[in-house]
Amino acid sequence: MESHCIFSSTGAKLAPIIRTENLTKKFGQQFAVDHLNLEVEEGEILGLLGPNGAGKTTAILMLATVIKPTEGTAYVGKYDIRKQPEKVRGLLGIAFQEPKMLWVSTPWDVVNWHAKVCGLSTSERKKRVKQVLDAVEMWDARRKNVHALSGGMRKRVEMAKVLIQRPKIAIVDEPTAQIDIVGKHKIWNMLRELRDEGSTIILATNELYEAEILSQRVAIMHKGKLLVCDTPKKLKDSIVGGDIIDIQFGKTPDAKTVQELRGFDEVVSVLQPKPSDLRVHLNRVEEVVPKIMNFLMKRDVPITSIHMSEPSLDDVFAHYTGLTIEEAQESEE
Amino acid sequence: MVNRLLLVIERDVRLFFQYKFLIILRSIWFVSQIALFGLIASRMINIPDYFRYYVAGLSVMTLYSAAIFIGFDIYEEAEHGVFEYLLSLPVSRRELVLGRSIGGGLRAFIYVGPLIAVSLYVIGTVDPINFLISMIALFLFAFGVSGMSITLAVVIKSSDRFDIFMGVLDALIVRLSTAMYPLAVIQASNPAYGSLASFNPITFAADLFRWGAAIPLPVLDNPLMPFLGIVVFFSLFTFVGVVIYERRIEGGGWQ
Numbered sequence: 001m002e003s004h005c006i007f008s009s010t011g012a013k014l015a016p017i018i019r020t021e022n023l024t025k026k027f028g029q030q031f032a033v034d035h036l037n038l039e040v041e042e043g044e045i046l047g048l049l050g051p052n053g054a055g056k057t058t059a060i061l062m063l064a065t066v067i068k069p070t071e072g073t074a075y076v077g078k079y080d081i082r083k084q085p086e087k088v089r090g091l092l093g094i095a096f097q098e099p100k101m102l103w104v105s106t107p108w109d110v111v112n113w114h115a116k117v118c119g120l121s122t123s124e125r126k127k128r129v130k131q132v133l134d135a136v137e138m139w140d141a142r143r144k145n146v147h148a149l150s151g152g153m154r155k156r157v158e159m160a161k162v163l164i165q166r167p168k169i170a171i172v173d174e175p176t177a178q179i180d181i182v183g184k185h186k187i188w189n190m191l192r193e194l195r196d197e198g199s200t201i202i203l204a205t206n207e208l209y210e211a212e213i214l215s216q217r218v219a220i221m222h223k224g225k226l227l228v229c230d231t232p233k234k235l236k237d238s239i240v241g242g243d244i245i246d247i248q249f250g251k252t253p254d255a256k257t258v259q260e261l262r263g264f265d266e267v268v269s270v271l272q273p274k275p276s277d278l279r280v281h282l283n284r285v286e287e288v289v290p291k292i293m294n295f296l297m298k299r300d301v302p303i304t305s306i307h308m309s310e311p312s313l314d315d316v317f318a319h320y321t322g323l324t325i326e327e328a329q330e331s332e333e
Numbered sequence: 334m335v336n337r338l339l340l341v342i343e344r345d346v347r348l349f350f351q352y353k354f355l356i357i358l359r360s361i362w363f364v365s366q367i368a369l370f371g372l373i374a375s376r377m378i379n380i381p382d383y384f385r386y387y388v389a390g391l392s393v394m395t396l397y398s399a400a401i402f403i404g405f406d407i408y409e410e411a412e413h414g415v416f417e418y419l420l421s422l423p424v425s426r427r428e429l430v431l432g433r434s435i436g437g438g439l440r441a442f443i444y445v446g447p448l449i450a451v452s453l454y455v456i457g458t459v460d461p462i463n464f465l466i467s468m469i470a471l472f473l474f475a476f477g478v479s480g481m482s483i484t485l486a487v488v489i490k491s492s493d494r495f496d497i498f499m500g501v502l503d504a505l506i507v508r509l510s511t512a513m514y515p516l517a518v519i520q521a522s523n524p525a526y527g528s529l530a531s532f533n534p535i536t537f538a539a540d541l542f543r544w545g546a547a548i549p550l551p552v553l554d555n556p557l558m559p560f561l562g563i564v565v566f567f568s569l570f571t572f573v574g575v576v577i578y579e580r581r582i583e584g585g586g587w588q
Contacts, residue, residue: 064421065421086425089422089423094421100413100414100415101415102410109347113343
């Protein structure tokens with residue numbers, strides 16, 4: 001299956017800031033990334049979702065011109081990653097999955113040098129290094145060697161590099177792996193702020209919740225291929241009958257009512273687990289529920305409770321791969 | 334371009350001086366080589382002024398050891414993934430490679446500077462002009478060794494093999510040079526050794542340093558020859574090495 005990601009969250013077609021064209025990387029006979037066609041809009045957070053080994057990091061490294069594609073190319077800004085790699089690197093900032101720093105370095109060294117090499121003026125750098133290290137709560141530990149820092153602290157230093165750079169395109173690879181829940185929320189807020197300041201963000205993650213709450217659109221990768229890419233809402237809606245309403249009645253609904261419920265366009269199936277309970281599988285739950293409620297009220301059927309649930313990105317992932325993300329992870333390993 | 338090149342150089346110089354323990358131990362080693370080995374060995378060797386001869390050679394050997402350290406840094410960086418980070422920066426591959434080569438040489442030179450000052454204190458008087466020329470030669474020599482170390486590190490691609498290879502190379506290149514004994518003695522022991530030692534960059538560097546420091550042995554009729562030898566060595570490993578390194582990087586050969 002091949003999928004393109006070409007429409008904005010509002011449905012309008014925009015000029016993408018990143019466009020990959022059959023981007024492929026093979027290691028030996030193994031496809032790490034297999035003919036990836038993906039477009040990223042300016043100013044959005046695009047979640048790149050998939051289990052470990054799905055090809056997310058390899059795709060990122062190709063976009064960052066760290067490794068060369070075996071086939072295909074990508075355009076970052078207006079620059080071809082094969083022909084103008086230096087121009088491409090000028091637009092990008094990356095927070096790697098594993099923090100990239102030597103153990104003898106200190107957070108201050110790492111962030112300060114990164115700011116210099118990314119072209120911040122001396123006065124701005126001095127101000128921003130303090131600001132950013134404060135923001136990631138690393139100012140007090142700024143003079144410690146990296147080997148004395150915890151995994152979470154190193155991860156925050158890695159994030160600090162992107163935050164100080166404020167790149168046009170920020171790529172963050174599993175930014176909250178090994179980080180506690182409080183730390184996760186802080187990093188999520190930082191990413192939102194970075195987006196609000198004008199950066200386009202590619203968020204590679206295998207955490208479905210993270211992808212869902214941060215991303216305007218989510219691209220799902222599995223075994224090097226892009227399976228699907230759209231807004232979380234559209235992805236969920238793409239699962240036919242993925243939304244569920246559980247209705248409890250004060251008395252058993254009659255057969256005609258059940259039959260008429262089945263007649264709604266959005267309704268896929270109606271099950272009756274108990275005589276007074278109905279489970280309705282349908283699409284676009286938020287649009288249909290008022291109609292169903294009206295219908296039942298007109299029929300004068302007493303409702304004691306109603307519970308709605310929509311599919312999660314877990315369900316979307318399972319729908320497209322036939323596996324849960326945990327199973328996919330195990331199969332990759 | 335120059336600014337980013339300088340930043341790459343600055344990074345390597347700063348990093349080297351983070352290894353404080355290594356620097357202190359190396360300095361202790363250097364001083365003890367002079368104070369113990371140099372003093373004692375000079376009493377049993379029948380070469381006039383061997384102590385000063387040895388001290389000058391020791392300085393060049395130490396410069397060589399410090400300059401090859403950049404190759405080990407490359408493995409360290411590969412292990413910690415720092416190489417990927419460096420490759421993702423808005424720095425051209427050429428700036429990166431050239432900067433590292435210069436940075437590796439410069440930091441070795443900065444490190445050896447105080448040790449050379451110790452050597453000069455021991456050696457005594459120098460001819461200022463000759464000494465300046467010999468320092469320029471040592472500067473280029475350090476860049477060349479650094480470039481050589483980077484090239485070998487990228488070509489060998491295994492830290493264990495690199496470690497062993499550099500140990501063997503060190504044994505051969507230092508011992509088949511005039512760092513510790515004059516060319517005439519090497520020549521007398523085996524003419525083939527003498528021929529190899531005559532074209533060894535450590536020989537060029539050691540002879541020029543002694544010439545600059547006004548140590549009478551060897552008598553250098555024409556310091557231009559070893560100077561040119563160092564320029565060739567520097568050019569080969571700085572520029573050819575840069576090309577090899579650049580190609581390896583682009584081809585993903587660092588992985």
